[in-house]
Amino acid sequence: MQETLAAGIIRLTGWNGRVPLYDPMCGSGTLLSEALMHYCRIPAGVFRKRFGFEQMPDFDPALWEQVKAEADSRIRSVPEGLIAGSDRDKTAVHAARTNIMGIHHGNLVDIARSDFRDLPGLADQVIVTNPPYGIRMGRDQDMDLLFREFGNFLKHKCKGSTAYIFFGDPVYIKHIGLKPTWKKPLKAGGLDGRLAKYELF
Ligand SMILES: C[S@@+](CC[C@H](N)C(=O)[O-])C[C@H]1O[C@@H](n2cnc3c(N)ncnc32)[C@H](O)[C@@H]1O
Numbered sequence: 001m002q003e004t005l006a007a008g009i010i011r012l013t014g015w016n017g018r019v020p021l022y023d024p025m026c027g028s029g030t031l032l033s034e035a036l037m038h039y040c041r042i043p044a045g046v047f048r049k050r051f052g053f054e055q056m057p058d059f060d061p062a063l064w065e066q067v068k069a070e071a072d073s074r075i076r077s078v079p080e081g082l083i084a085g086s087d088r089d090k091t092a093v094h095a096a097r098t099n100i101m102g103i104h105h106g107n108l109v110d111i112a113r114s115d116f117r118d119l120p121g122l123a124d125q126v127i128v129t130n131p132p133y134g135i136r137m138g139r140d141q142d143m144d145l146l147f148r149e150f151g152n153f154l155k156h157k158c159k160g161s162t163a164y165i166f167f168g169d170p171v172y173i174k175h176i177g178l179k180p181t182w183k184k185p186l187k188a189g190g191l192d193g194r195l196a197k198y199e200l201f
Contacts, residue, residue: 029096
């Protein structure tokens with residue numbers, strides 16, 4: 001998933017850190033990374049050494065240093081476990097841990113290896129995730145069934161939570177079996193995606 005799309009999704013959830021945020025199909029952890037950057041107020045491009053605007057004739061290096069110092073001083077830590085996720089795939093979990101450890105306070109984000117069906121439940125939190133789409137996930141993975149089971153998981157094990165699901169292919173929305181509060185088109189990288197919000201009572 002593109003970082004810009006993940007950052008946009010986190011913004012659209014309106015998550016403000018008052019309740020935990022969890023991604024149960026976290027892949028390489030892009031949504032978790034963007035949630036961490038959002039919560040900790042880490043500026044986008046924090047690791048970039050050079051920017052094109054530094055070549056502009058009226059570029060003021062002293063002012064730029066001041067802007068960077070102010071942004072850096074706003075960076076804050078995150079309570080351990082406030083941001084967490086899991087994935088059933090070992091390689092994805094390894095990639096997610098590596099990616100998140102490269103960000104400030106990434107050591108405070110928990111990433112586990114688990115099938116969402118084996119999670120004890122995700123009550124009273126913000127769930128944000130991007131299930132598989134459009135690619136073969138293996139012979140054992142029936143996509144319609146996966147979405148149906150994920151819908152059941154949300155309905156029965158996530159009471160009091162709000163889920164934001166990014167569907168890379170809107171054809172799967174109907175298989176979740178839940179009525180969304182809203183759906184927003186998010187087209188990115190050639191995808192005709194949808195972000196759907198579900199309130200789980
Ligand atoms: C589209 S990818 C997520 C990409 C992620 N947003 C990222 O930026 O890397 C979907 C993920 O769902 C995971 N997945 C598929 N079925 C799963 C299941 N039953 N339980 C947990 N994870 C599952 C896959 O291993 C894959 O990493």
